[in-house]
Amino acid sequence: MSAKRMNLREKYQRMTRDLAWKPSYQSEDDIFPQAKYEGIIIHDWDKWEDPFRLTVDAYWKYQAEKERKLYAIIEAFAQNNAQLNVTDARYINSLKLFLTGVTPLEYAAHRGFAMSGRNFPGAGPQVSSQFQSIDELRHAQTQIHTISQYNKYFNGFHDWRHMHDRVWYLSVPKSFFDDAMSAGPFEFVTAISFSFEYVLTNLLFMPFMSGAAYNDDMATVTFGFSAQSDESRHMTLGLEVIKFMLEQDERNVPIVQKWIDKWFWRGYRLLALVSMMMDYMLPKRVMSWQEAWEMYFEENGGALFEDLARYGIRMPKYWEVSVKEKNRLSHEVWSIFYNYGHAAAIHTWLPDENEMAWLSEKYPETFDKYYRPRFDHWRKHHQEHGRWYNNTLPMLCQTCQIPMAFTEPDDPTQICYRSSEYKGMQYHFCSDGCKDIFDDEPEKFVQAWLPVHQIYQGNCGGASVPEVLEWYHLKHGQDNLxxxxxxxxxxxxxxxxxxxxxxxxxxxxxxx
Amino acid sequence: MSNNVFLALQNNEEARPLIEAIEQDNAEAIVRHFPAMVKIDCPGRLVVKRETVEALIGRDWDPQEIHVNLISLSGNVEEDDDSFALVRNR
Amino acid sequence: MAVKATWDYRGEPKDTEDKFHGNQLVYVGWDQHLMFCAPHCVPLPPDMPFGALVKEVLPGMYDSHPDWSQIDWDRVEWLVDSKPFQPDMDKGLRDQGIGHKSVIRFRTPGLDGIAGAAS
The missing domain is CATH 1.10.287 (Helix Hairpins)
Structure with missing residues (x-):
């Protein structure tokens, strides 16, 4: 006789929860030493619900199918020299930014979820974390593999792993993830699964991959969407983690809210790099940063936080600042890269006349008034005296590590300065959001490896730009400018x- | 404020019957096409039914297959043997 | 606790003054001139006279700006660590309260950047 086929719920129960056991000769506290110190109180791990009910057999089946599809396209792409079909070689610089800035984060996430899977006492989140850890490794590998085709034809792709640890603006994504990974397991998943993946990741992958499609880069579209298909599961994990903590004990609410506040702001600052990619680096634009922020954060994020209101959770602190900044963020960030393009691993340029017209149309209140005059001046300077660069290193924010280029929430003409004193030393921030994060855990952030300060301490190969570039493994005149x-x-x-x-x-x- | 849930699928052959099934079973769904991607918004609840998809493709279909072509979503997931749904808890 | 940790963790501040080879870090920002995307950071000797900062350091940072040559230095308004400041051009930085990681800002009334748009 044939055994009755298990339904999804039974199968999930058998292949996740039933694989766990109660320890008999060691205490749970010794086995899971990080489970309690963050202050999160869990009464019953069995209350954890995994909405996807994914089991390991189904996981391998679907992941294998995704891989087969992806590699078929990568091969076709290489065989057809499809790198020559992208809209314009300027587009390639967004891939350089992706490979040096994002791909190493996928690998960091692989490590991070391996650690959270190890540290959660419940079988449900252990299994989900383990799948996600494997997913993230797949993402890192497929991205490296796909983009390697471009390394054969364009500069700047040669040593992305090394650059991630050293290049000044790459300390922004690197320190973001280091901050999450050096927190406990609950904060880590709140940071990455909920705040970044659930609330914000649509703003990274959707515009990036639609942008790749618009600019005829099918290989990138494919790895992006292949990775993104895992992301839906990760987002769901993120939401589940939050709901689980909130339902287990009301004392968890203020802790979770604090993490949501922190990681919304940190993630939003990190996405500033995406804003300039969308508005400046894609030769054919999909939508503006402002439109994307309205669609994916204000609309969908708003609906999400209304869902969470019944647990006592409100919108992340300073979300309204992100709305005030939406019509200037990308322009301020592209200005940073234009200023310091001699020390970057990407090329920089000014938008041409058509692109300026698009920017005026998308940003009617700000572009012509604040940014067009600056670009006109730079263009004239380039034509008459050569390319203008800023030759003094910038002041960085102690928390997000981005040059202090952001302006006051209510005044786009005034740099936003914030500072705190801790143990007799001053620390500076780009925003109230970044200041609050420091003030809450100063012993963590006093250790920030700020690239500008490190150069002046003599830890980056020397004091001149060419020496520092050499230390970055960047070839002057080839990878930069x-x-x-x-x-x-x-x-x-x-x-x-x-x-x-x-x-x-x-x-x-x-x-x- | 919006009460929408959404589902984003790759714009390919396998996703087309899913989109059709969604349109059949969700009268209020709004389908929008982007480069390489289709985004479907729906107020309150959006469901993909196994039965509808199977009728369209003429073979057995497991709701977990949706993972292969899924790009993104927003809303609380409810999944069982017969359907895949996204809901707002209000 | 000033950091969430499993033991009484203390961070080592990375940027104490002793690490800058006899210099202190000073940040400088020219308000309303955002062509320079952010304030600057420079290591300077603590006993450098303020006048030397103005005559020897600031031009290297800012003289590529069309407003630079038109600055009337008698009308410049200074802020140090967010407070109005009257510099003594002959006195050293440290001796007039400009310490490690202080922020010096200056405003040039009437000069509001390229096309008056704070660039």
Whole structure:
């Protein structure tokens, strides 16, 4: 006789919860030493509900199918030299930013979820964390594999792992994840699964991958959506973790709210890099940062937090600042990269006339008034005196580590300065959000490895830009500087049959 | 404020019958096409029914197969052997 | 506790003054001139006279801006660590209260950046 087929619920019970056991000769507290110190109180781990009820057999089946689909496309992409079909070589710089800034975070997430899976006492979150840990490793691998095709044709992809640990703006994503991983398991999943993946990740992957599709980069679309299909499960884990903590004990509510406040702000600051990618780095734009923020945060995030209101959870602190900043964020951030493009692992450029018109249309209240004059001036400077760079290092925010370029919530003409004193030393911040995070855990953030300060301490290869670039493993004149005068552009023109223009670019670059 | 849930699927052959099934079973669903992606918003609740999908594709379909073409979602997930649903708890 | 940890954890501050080879860090910002995307950070000798900062350090930072040559230095308004400040050009930085990681801001009334748009 054949055994009755188990339904989804039974199968999930058998293959997750039933695999766990009660320890007999060691105490639970010794086995799970990080389970209680964050102050989260859990009465019954069996109350954990995994809405997806995914078991390991189904997991491998679906993941294998995703991989097969992805690799078929990656191979076709390479065989067809499809890197030549993207809209414009400027687009490639968003992939450089992705590989150096985001892919190492996927790997960090792989480690982080392995640790949270180890540290949660309940079988439900152990299994979910384990799947996610494997997912994240897959994401890192598929991204490296897909983007390796571009490394054969464009500069700046050669040593992304090394750069992630050293290059000034990459300390922003790196320190974000280090902060999460050095917290306890509950804060880690609140930070990554809920605040980042559930509330904010749509703003990374959806515009990025739609942007890749718009710019004819099918390989990136495919790895992106393949990774994103796991993300739905991760987002659901994030929401489940929050609901579980809130339902277990009302004393958990203020702790969870504090984490939501912190990690919303940290994630939002990290996404500033995505805002400039959307508005400045895609030759064909999908939607503006402002539109994306309205669609994915204000609308969907708003609905989510209304859902959570019955547990006593409110919108993250300073969310209204993010709304005030939405029509200036990308312009302020692109200005940072234009200022310091001589020390970056990407090329930078000014938007052309059509792109400026798009920016005026998308940002009617701010672009023409505040940013167009700056770009016009820079363009004139480039034509008459050569490319303008800022030759003094910037002041950084102690928490998010981004140069202090953000303006007062109610005044786009005034840099926002905030500071705190701790044990006799001053610390500076770009915003109230970043200041609050420091003030809550100063012993953590006094240790921030701020790239500018590290250069002045003499820890980054030397005091001059070329020495620091060498320490970053960046080749001056090849991986950095203005796009218009770059080898990437010259090669692109040559591949498009525009040999004379290519020679002119190289000639100009040699003279500068 | 919006009460919408949403589901985003890859814009490919496998997702097309899913989108059709969603349109059949969710009168208020709004389907929007983006490059390589389809985003479906629906007030309050959105459901993908196994029976409807199976009728469209002419073979057995397990609601967990949705993972292969899923890009993103918003809302509380309710999954069993016969359907995959997203709901707002209000 | 000033950090959530499983023991009485204390962080080691990374940027104490002794690590900067006899210098102190000073931050400088020119208000309403956001062509320079953020304030600057420089290591300076604590006994550097304020006048030397103005004559020798600031031009290297800012003289590429069209407003720079038009500054009337008698009308410049200074802020140190968010408070109005009257610099003594001959006195050293430290001796007039500008310490490690102090912020010096200056405003140039009438000069509001490129096209008057704070750039």
């Amino acid at each position: 203005e796009y218009l005068d770059s080898q990437d552009r010259a090669n692109w023109l040559r591949w498009k049959g525009l040999t004379e223009q290519a020679e002119a670019v190289l000639q100009k670059a040699a003279n500068e």
